[in-house]
Amino acid sequence: xxRSLWASATGMxxxxxNVDVIANNLANVNTTGFKRSQALFQDLLYxxxxxxxxxxxxxxxxxxxxxxxxxxxxxxxxxxxxxGKPQQTGNELDIWIEGDGFFKVVKPDGTEAYTSDGAFRLNxxxxxxxxxxxxxxxxxxxxxxxTSVSISPDGTVSETVNGTTSDKGQIKLFRFLNPAGLLSxxxxxxxxxxxxxxxxxxxxxxxxxxxxxxxxxxMSNVEVVTEMVNLIVAQRAYEVNTKAIQASDEMLQQANxxxx
Amino acid sequence: xTPGIYTAxxxxxxxxxxxxxxAQNLASASTNGYRRLEPHFKGxxxxxxxxxxxxxxxxxxxxxxxxxxxxxxxxxxxxTGRDLDFAIRGEGFFVxxxxxxxxxxxxxxxxxxxxxxxxxxxxxxxxxxxxxIILPNGEVSVKDDGSIYVDGKQVGELLVxxxxxxxxxxxxxxxxxxxxxxxxxxxxxxxxxxxxxxxMSNVEIPIEMVAMIENSRMYxxxxxxxxxxxxxxxxxxxxxxT
Numbered sequence: 001x002x003r004s005l006w007a008s009a010t011g012m013x014x015x016x017x018n019v020d021v022i023a024n025n026l027a028n029v030n031t032t033g034f035k036r037s038q039a040l041f042q043d044l045l046y047x048x049x050x051x052x053x054x055x056x057x058x059x060x061x062x063x064x065x066x067x068x069x070x071x072x073x074x075x076x077x078x079x080x081x082x083x084g085k086p087q088q089t090g091n092e093l094d095i096w097i098e099g100d101g102f103f104k105v106v107k108p109d110g111t112e113a114y115t116s117d118g119a120f121r122l123n124x125x126x127x128x129x130x131x132x133x134x135x136x137x138x139x140x141x142x143x144x145x146x147t148s149v150s151i152s153p154d155g156t157v158s159e160t161v162n163g164t165t166s167d168k169g170q171i172k173l174f175r176f177l178n179p180a181g182l183l184s185x186x187x188x189x190x191x192x193x194x195x196x197x198x199x200x201x202x203x204x205x206x207x208x209x210x211x212x213x214x215x216x217x218x219m220s221n222v223e224v225v226t227e228m229v230n231l232i233v234a235q236r237a238y239e240v241n242t243k244a245i246q247a248s249d250e251m252l253q254q255a256n257x258x259x260x
Numbered sequence: 261x262t263p264g265i266y267t268a269x270x271x272x273x274x275x276x277x278x279x280x281x282x283a284q285n286l287a288s289a290s291t292n293g294y295r296r297l298e299p300h301f302k303g304x305x306x307x308x309x310x311x312x313x314x315x316x317x318x319x320x321x322x323x324x325x326x327x328x329x330x331x332x333x334x335x336x337x338x339x340t341g342r343d344l345d346f347a348i349r350g351e352g353f354f355v356x357x358x359x360x361x362x363x364x365x366x367x368x369x370x371x372x373x374x375x376x377x378x379x380x381x382x383x384x385x386x387x388x389x390x391x392x393i394i395l396p397n398g399e400v401s402v403k404d405d406g407s408i409y410v411d412g413k414q415v416g417e418l419l420v421x422x423x424x425x426x427x428x429x430x431x432x433x434x435x436x437x438x439x440x441x442x443x444x445x446x447x448x449x450x451x452x453x454x455x456x457x458x459x460m461s462n463v464e465i466p467i468e469m470v471a472m473i474e475n476s477r478m479y480x481x482x483x484x485x486x487x488x489x490x491x492x493x494x495x496x497x498x499x500x501x502t
Contacts, residue, residue: 005470012466245470252477256484 003047003070004248010071011241014041017074018234025222026231033117033188034220035079036227044070078180084221086213092149093120093128094217099210101173101202102190105134112137114174114199117188119217128157132187140169153211155204173209174199264489270322271482274301275475277325282472285463293335293367293435294461296468297328299475332426335366335462343400344370344378345458350451352420353437356384357392360438364421366459367435378408378416382434388416406453418453421445435461 021039028034052065086096095118097103102114115130123129126141139157142149146159155171176182181195192199205211278299288294305321337347346354346368353364363384370386373379378386378393385392393408393416401409406418423429428443439445 002474005474009467009470013464016464016466242466245473249473249477252473253480256477256480259484259488 002248002252003068004244007044007069007071008241008244008248010044010073011244012238014039014072014074015234015238015241017077019231019238021077022227022231022234026224026227029220029222029224029227031188031220032119033084033115033218034222035081035084035116036220036222037077038080039074040076040078041072042075044073046070079182079184080221081179082221084219086216087219088215089217090215091119092151092214093122094118094215095120095151095171096213096216096218097173097204097210098213099208101175101204101209102199104137104172104174104199105130105189106137107134113185113189113191114182115188115190116218130188134189136171138169138172142168151212151214153205153213155212171204171212172201173204174201175209176200262493265486265493267322268482268486268489270324272479272486274323274325275479275482278475279472279479281328282468282475286465286468286472288435289461289463289465289468291367291435291461292338292369292458293365294463295366295435295437296331296461296463297431298331299328299471300326302326330427330429331462333462335460337457338460339457341456343455344372346370346402346418346453346455347457347459348420348451348453350448352422352448352451355387355419355421356380356436357387358382358384358432358436362387362439363432364423364429364437364439365435368455369458382436387419389419390416393418400455402453402455404452404454406451420448420451420453422448 018039018041021037025036028036046067046069049066049068050062052062052067054062054065056062083099086098095103097116097118102116103118105113105115107113113134117130120128120130120136122142123133126144128136128139128142130136138155142159143161145161147162148160149157149168150160150165151157151171155173157168157171158165159168176192176199177197178195179190181193181197182190183193183196185191202209278301281297281299285296288296301323303321303323308321332351334349337349348354348366348368353366354368356363356365365380367380369381370378371381372395373383373385376394376396378388378395380386387393388408389406395408395415396410398411401412402418403409406420407414408416408418422445423439424444424446428440429437430440432438
């Protein structure tokens with residue numbers, strides 16, 4: 001059968017997935033700490049009708065050969081970990097990592113996850129937790145009487161009770177050799193995988209880790225204009241694939257009508 | 261000369277049946293948990309036609325449609341936020357206790373009946389590992405292994421089974437399957453169950469549309485071949501009789 005029909009169908013499928021990814025980016029344009037995803041494509045297998053470099057009947061080398069591609073497929077949808085812009089919130093437990101690094105949160109069952117979403121709050125037990133109630137690693141319980149909590153750029157947390165300040169642990173930062181290989185768990189959380197490598201612990205502001213800023217949040221790194229352009233390109237690519245299918249269909253019709 | 265007509269006719273019959281499959285896939289593009297059916301063809305030589313009902317045509321050869329194959333690729337998950345919508349990631353099916361026996365489905369859109377039992381949209385009880393699942397009022401949550409909690413208290417465990425051969429299923433309509441008689445079930449491994457989402461059909465409309473274009477053009481080509489054979493016979497008859 002005509003290769004073009006199915007090659008174009010793979011093109012439509014790929015662009016549909018591309019639009020799915022772009023739509024997810026756009027849906028999260030306002031999600032704290034969100035990192036945009038990017039879809040990458042690869043060409044499919046080639047049908048080799050004539051191998052380049054093979055010798056022809058007269059003993060000469062064929063310079064180019066004939067290789068017909070069978071379409072495209074999606075090979076990766078990976079997170080792009082560029083920093084998002086900070087936004088001042090004034091909330092003392094909103095923390096922005098100015099540079100590289102992830103926070104570590106611990107779930108009630110003891111499993112750990114990583115996030116760049118620095119919107120933390122206090123729970124009833126005085127623990128510093130994220131929006132889902134997962135505890136920020138490295139920080140001790142804050143007393144009920146505390147009038148203020150301050151976080152220094154290197155992650156040291158201190159509380160003030162009746163004018164006296166006491167140390168409440170230090171927020172550690174973590175990074176990965178290949179952050180694009182992290183598993184996205186949803187809820188702004190990431191899990192390490194064998195592709196990302198293990199988490200490497202460090203102190204904020206040292207060895208290339210970003211320093212911490214209290215009272216700011218990192219916004220999504222989605223840029224609406226870029227996504228809109230990508231959306232237009234994807235939609236047009238989809239459209240042109242439908243045109244190729246229509247052309248193949250008409251060609252088949254013409255072949256069928258060769259003799260009336 | 262007549263076998264040519266039958267050869268073309270077998271192609272037309274096979275393509276017409278395939279058209280029904282594609283139409284069914286397209287019609288089920290929004291049926292939760294639906295699995296697409298893939299038509300497969302086989303060429304045959306003289307005397308090889310395998311027929312169950314049709315009288316075997318006197319052909320020199322032709323094409324026939326084989327038993328369609330279920331494509332069990334995962335459908336996309338749709339976030340619904342409803343606590344009685346369940347979705348399976350990984351292999352396996354929810355098991356329903358239907359009036360005619362066990363049914364299998366990937367459509368986890370369930371509800372409570374008047375007795376608090378977890379039932380499917382058609383009212384068939386959803387099987388747990390220990391019989392039907394009774395849900396008291398309250399917020400329902402589910403763990404990866406299928407154990408169901410209401411307000412934090414475990415009330416049952418969803419049964420998820422897979423047929424030993426995923427092709428040994430027949431459709432019972434609406435994303436439901438029945439096991440063929442000779443098949444058996446086995447427990448599943450590494451399957452995750454979650455709620456608040458539904459699995460959509462795994463039909464992709466562009467793929468079905470292309471399949472339909474290809475199929476109708478093949479039908480058309482066979483039809484032309486038949487017409488031409490017929491015209492040739494007509495010419496012969498006319499030449500012989502005048």
